[in-house]
Amino acid sequence: METEAVAHLIRTGLPDAEVEVTGDGSHFEAVVVSSAFAGLTPIKKQRLVMDTVRAQIASGELHALSIKTLTPEQQSASA
Numbered sequence: 001m002e003t004e005a006v007a008h009l010i011r012t013g014l015p016d017a018e019v020e021v022t023g024d025g026s027h028f029e030a031v032v033v034s035s036a037f038a039g040l041t042p043i044k045k046q047r048l049v050m051d052t053v054r055a056q057i058a059s060g061e062l063h064a065l066s067i068k069t070l071t072p073e074q075q076s077a078s079a
Contacts, residue, residue: 001025001026001028001056001061001062002025003021003022003023003028004021006021006023006028006030006053006056006062006065007019007020007021007030009052009053009056010030010032010049010052010053012052013048013049013051013052013053014032014034014036014048014049014052016034016035016036017032017033017034017036018032018033018034018075019031019032019033026062026063026064027063027064027065027066028062028064028065028066029065029066029067029068030049030065030066030067030068031068031070032049032067032068032069032070033069033070033071033072033074033075034048034069034071034072035071035072036048037069037070037071038071038073042069045067045069046067046069048069049065049067049069050065050067053065
């Protein structure tokens with residue numbers, strides 16, 4: 001699986017998200033910025049992102065995904 005394919009799946013599931021994915025074909029890291037994360041616990045944020053790639057993980061097409069989630073406000077504060 002390619003990094004852009006993973007990013008596309010996340011963007012499709014979270015349409016307002018800014019997504020950056022890096023990886024080597026089986027292990028990926030995603031930074032996802034979305035207003036949908038506002039007020040959610042860290043685990044709920046992770047679940048929202050994982051739900052967008054659940055089928056690929058279940059099939060083995062996507063082996064591992066490390067996720068960092070931020071709201072737009074958190075992204076601005078860390079810039």
